[in-house]
Amino acid sequence: MEKYTVDSVRDGRVTLLLRRDESVKIVLPQAQLPGVQESDIISAAISQGRVEDFKIEKAETQAVKVKIQAKLDKLKNRPGN
């Protein structure tokens, strides 16, 4: 299974970015990925536009959120801003 970032969930479509190369984008019907939300990191087996299996990586999602939030906070609080 590959890891993906759920970039958006909109208009009945889920947009996934392949984490090892986010220039690769996959758009799937939302019904194939029930329960996923924006910013979730998931592991998924996708073949010919169909999701064969997937899992929401809750711990990794949380860890990445904390890491990126820290970067965001650093920019917000940087002197001169």
Added chain:
Amino acid sequence: MDIERIIWIASLIGAILVAMLRKGGGRFGLLICLYGGFMYGFLSMAAQGGFEANYIVIILIINAVAVATGLIWLLASRAGKKKPPATAVLLLAVALAAGWYTLPLADQALPDWDIAAWLPSSQKGVAGDDLAVHYIDVGQGDSILIQTASKNMLIDAGPRSAGERVVEYLQGQGVEKLDLVISTHAHEDHIGGMVDVFTAFTVDEVLDPGVVHTSKTFENYLDAIEDEGITFTVAEAGMSRDLGDGIKMDILHPTNPSSSDLNASSVVTRLSYSDVAFVFTGDAESGDEKEILEHGFTLRADVLKVGHHGSATSSSSDFLNKVRPTYAVITVGEGNTYFHPHQETLDRFEAANVQVFRSDLHGDIVFITDGIEIEVNTERQAESGDVFTAPPR
């Protein structure tokens, strides 16, 4: 008499009169110098888009003839001749006649040479009093360049795949520095090209909704802001930026952005210049539009960047009734898998008699205004029937 003829003839007569007031052979040298200044003025105005490019070619040719006249006259004067030689008189007459008859015909008479490409990049851009808004065709995504004579601003940088295209487009418009960049929200189709932009240009400030996203694209974007030392400001409704020359950018949204709904964190702005205004919505949806309406901001605008690529979840009737745009721009990729723009949205604009431009059909779409009149240029033409028809599902 048109303005070009008046300026040209007045400058020529003025130069000759001033030259005649001086004694000695230096008068013709002075004439040449005055021509040099005259040409410089015209070129400067042309570089800012003040004249059609072909006018400048004609002016250059005419002035070359006139300068040759001055030189012949000057040499004759130094050789002791009191009267101007016949060659000089003939050349001057040719220059006068050519100017008189060809200046008003310039844009039909010659091929459309891209004179701006010959000039240094810092001289490209918009004319002194003009504001240009470029909706760059980046496929499914947003990237909008706003240019005044003295400032450049970018709203979004398209998807990652369009980063180079955005950089090339900006370079083509003479951009060397961006005074302000707005990242409307963290979705890849809006910020994917930002790293390319930050690498290519000096950026003074980034405005961002300030909510976290877990994509590497977003993380790389934050890293680039840090590495480049760009000022980072969290955008909030009620803020504004003065772009100079009477041009102002008001921030209408967000108020309470949340990372659980990135579209709802979209930075929505209204750009105003004298009688003309533009509204840029990012991917704001009807709930966000309602929030903006409840705030009571001035929303009336001539041009609306349609929210979320023409999705039915945006452009509510209440919002449209407040903005009352004459033009709407839908930034959308051809054959996109979201089926944007949706027919319901197109129907709303058609019913409101709004002229719609779509980047999938029209390519790059450019609005130029002096604060009163608006001119629209598109890369391609499209039939009205196609514009108001959604892509098949």
